[in-house]
Amino acid sequence: MSAPLTQDQLKALVGRAALDHVVPGSIVGVGTGSTVNCFIDALAEIKDRIAGAVSSSVASTQRLQAHGIPVLDSNTVERIPVYIDGADEIDGRGCMIKGGGAALTREKIVADLAERFICIADESKRVAVLGRFPLPVEVLPMAAAQVARRFQAAYGGEATVRAGCTTDNGNLILDVRGLQITDPFAMEAEATLWPGVVTVGIFARHRARVCLLGTASGVQTLT
Ligand code: 5RP
Numbered sequence: 001m002s003a004p005l006t007q008d009q010l011k012a013l014v015g016r017a018a019l020d021h022v023v024p025g026s027i028v029g030v031g032t033g034s035t036v037n038c039f040i041d042a043l044a045e046i047k048d049r050i051a052g053a054v055s056s057s058v059a060s061t062q063r064l065q066a067h068g069i070p071v072l073d074s075n076t077v078e079r080i081p082v083y084i085d086g087a088d089e090i091d092g093r094g095c096m097i098k099g100g101g102a103a104l105t106r107e108k109i110v111a112d113l114a115e116r117f118i119c120i121a122d123e124s125k126r127v128a129v130l131g132r133f134p135l136p137v138e139v140l141p142m143a144a145a146q147v148a149r150r151f152q153a154a155y156g157g158e159a160t161v162r163a164g165c166t167t168d169n170g171n172l173i174l175d176v177r178g179l180q181i182t183d184p185f186a187m188e189a190e191a192t193l194w195p196g197v198v199t200v201g202i203f204a205r206h207r208a209r210v211c212l213l214g215t216a217s218g219v220q221t222l223t
Contacts, residue, residue, distance in 0.1 A: 008034075010122035010214030015039035015213045017219045020178035021118045023081040024049050027072060029110045031085020032057040032063060032103035035120050039084055040064055049207050054080060056110045057103040074110060083114035087121050087208070088201075090135040094119070094222075095184040099136025099201030102167050108199055111206040120209035123215045130184055134175035136162075136201035141172050143196020150194050151176050155187065171198055 022028055028043065028055045030036060039089050040060065041055070043050070044067035052070035054077050055061040061071050064164025085107055088094040096119065113116050139147050139156070148159035151174070160175040181187055184204035191200045211222040 004216055005214070007122050007124065009037040009140070012038045014120040014122065014212045014214040014219055016042045018084045018118060018120050019043065019046060019080055020166075021084065021210065021212075022046065022050060025051060027051045027081075028053045029080045029083030029085075029114045030055050031107055031110070032060050032156070033084065033086040033101045033120070035086035035222075036084070037061060037063060039120060040067065040069075040137055043068060044068070050163045054110050054113065056106040057116050057139055059101075059103075074113065075094050080114050082108075082118050083105060083111045084120060085111070086127050087119050087203075089127045089130050090119055090121055090125050090208060090211055091130055091184070094211060096131060096203040096208060097130050097133050097135055097180065097181075097201055099138070099199075100133070100204050102138075102162070102165055102173050103137065104136055104201045105138050105167065105169055105171075105199040108203065108206055110205065116209045117203070117206060119211040122213065123212055123213055130181035130202070131179040134177045135166045135179055135181070137174040137176060137191065138167055138169070138171050138198040138201075139174055139198045140198060143194075144172050145173060145193055147196055148174060154190070155171065155172060155179055169198065
């Protein structure tokens with residue numbers, strides 16, 4: 001009997017499986033994180049069959065360029081067929097918590113350019129209700145305390161500033177604990193309006209249309 005696949009092996013599996021969703025000749029939207037790193041490494045093998053990438057972070061840009069994959073300025077791109085990214089949690093509707101790697105703002109911007117969000121994740125990320133993973137929220141530094149108070153008052157969430165973290169955009173990340181996000185659409189819509197909030201790490205409006213989930217029995221495609 002073979003040993004169960006490790007989390008890293010599951011990430012590599014779904015990173016490679018995502019190649020099947022890349023549209024030949026197109027520009028690919030590329031997320032951020034350790035699962036996406038596996039995708040980028042696999043994408044390098046077919047780099048001559050794509051027109052380039054739009055990237056969601058400095059880290060992913062560097063990895064793409066190291067493979068010789070051209071990275072385009074998002075302002076020069078109007079529409080892309082797919083955006084491929086990981087998640088910290090994903091529910092049965094494809095709504096996600098993202099931002100564990102602090103790249104949530106650029107991730108949402110690139111996701112917004114895409115026809116379809118393809119989520120790649122190992123099965124530990126699948127949840128019934130979002131919120132066990134602390135919700136990342138990118139905030140302008142001067143709004144951090146007020147946004148933290150708002151999460152407490154509105155949802156009973158305990159927000160702390162992520163230590164030692166400045167985003168690619170020069171902002172702070174709040175991690176909000178103790179949430180039960182039963183209505184991700186409503187919470188995303190409300191918290192996005194609070195002054196000083198740059199991006200809430202709930203991806204409900206920009207939820208995944210397909211999730212490639214790495215499981216002990218292989219890659220499951222959830223739609
Ligand atoms: C980065 C993200 C990542 O997609 C998320 O944190 C998952 O990362 P990993 O694939 O390393 O588990 O949202 O901001």
